[in-house]
Amino acid sequence: MDRYRIEPGKKFKLSDYSPDDLGDFEGKKQKGNEKLAEYRAEIDRLQELLYCEHKHRLLVVFQAMDGGGKDGTVRAVFDGVNPQGVRVTSFKVPTEIELDHDYLWRIHAQTPGKGEIVVFNRSHYEDVLVVRVHNLVPKEVWKKRYKQINDFEQQLAEEGTTILKFFLNISLDEQKERMLERLEMPEKRWKFNPGDLDERKLWPEYMSAFEDAIEKTSTKWAPWYVIPANRNWYRNLVVASVIADTMRSWKMQYPDPQIDVELYKKQLMES
């Protein structure tokens, strides 16, 4: 699945990445979902190792346009993984207290501890996306943030955190379909926000902002993956495979506490 990882330091054009791409996966939705179930079981197994080895930290970042499937991906990939080992943090519009601090303050507070998987549903990237598109701070402020973010993520990585960043790439047409569905289905209507229509008008500005952010912050220590997301099953499959492959590559081991097992067994039997 390396084809979706954005090479650091190279020019990146979103138009080279089709939201409809299915790679060379042989099979359709059903086979994709079977494969997803396998990856999910593997992530579950690896999470237990992660927890008890207590050495690595994993940070997974999701960004997307409205309807891109952030919620759905979190659910599809992490449902069935021990809820005690996964923490999902959704970053909303910053509160007054958060705005009184720098934009990385609330982010740093939520990064994973040892043995933990943390999922960011939106993240500090909003501070070079929505903030840029809506001119919430002057250009000379947000322009500096790409380097700040790279430095911040490098520090996390050097201290032992693995960072995976996913942009869920849907098309403008697919967004329309999904927004229509929200309007039409009574049990999805609560998800529709009239403000989303205004954001939709800014699609080209958002795409430029995503292009810049991904190009400037896809690094060796915190790569971006641009995931074809028009088809949910394929999106889920690619994300799950990247996470499983990454965790597998750590070659984790159950800790061996080097205790005198026979002594403790004897004590226990007598108790």
Add this chain to the structure above:
Amino acid sequence: MDRYRIEPGKKFKLSDYSPDDLGDFEGKKQKGNEKLAEYRAEIDRLQELLYCEHKHRLLVVFQAMDGGGKDGTVRAVFDGVNPQGVRVTSFKVPTEIELDHDYLWRIHAQTPGKGEIVVFNRSHYEDVLVVRVHNLVPKEVWKKRYKQINDFEQQLAEEGTTILKFFLNISLDEQKERMLERLEMPEKRWKFNPGDLDERKLWPEYMSAFEDAIEKTSTKWAPWYVIPANRNWYRNLVVASVIADTMRSWKMQYPDPQIDVELYKKQLMES
């Protein structure tokens, strides 16, 4: 499953509650696990309603002796529930900063927000259990805590939080079996802590502390359930059924945002 709920204001004796009890459940492990899967699917469905109705808050507290199955219950009941809607907080030995505050400080900070399920793996009850058994504070201090806890929980409840407290009740013999298993299985050995053997010697003191805590803090607004926990499948089943029944009783509804659907559909089609 009301049989396991402890009536407020009545004398409570742990010896009246057998860790081996199977109630009048007709069937064994296999049927129990099938039923559990149904409850879990229902909790998943209800959690989505909880999230989008954005009205209730649910706090689930687990307490038990070592080996009582806190981790296993969290996993069995909440695996498969959207990880975005469930947050599990494990309270360990308090840090220096936490000890500089009152014992409810770190607890209050982790209580659920609207639409959220929070699970406490251990809780403020440690401050009338381990703290009492080991004399970490004088008796005149911990004695006051039962009322303090009731008042605290009442305030949470009055402000809209539903609180369910589960004591996972295993026998002294069953604990021995489980500790032996941890010693014998290499992939479970990391869970064995030699200090647990010392705690085991204090079993009677812990049982008295649990008895007092449950009797004094099972309230209308935050009831204790004493769950027979020698058999994992039955323990999981009872806990899941209490949670599902509680959430079902709220009769939650998908919000109806009262928007002009046709207007927005038209705008969307033109965009």
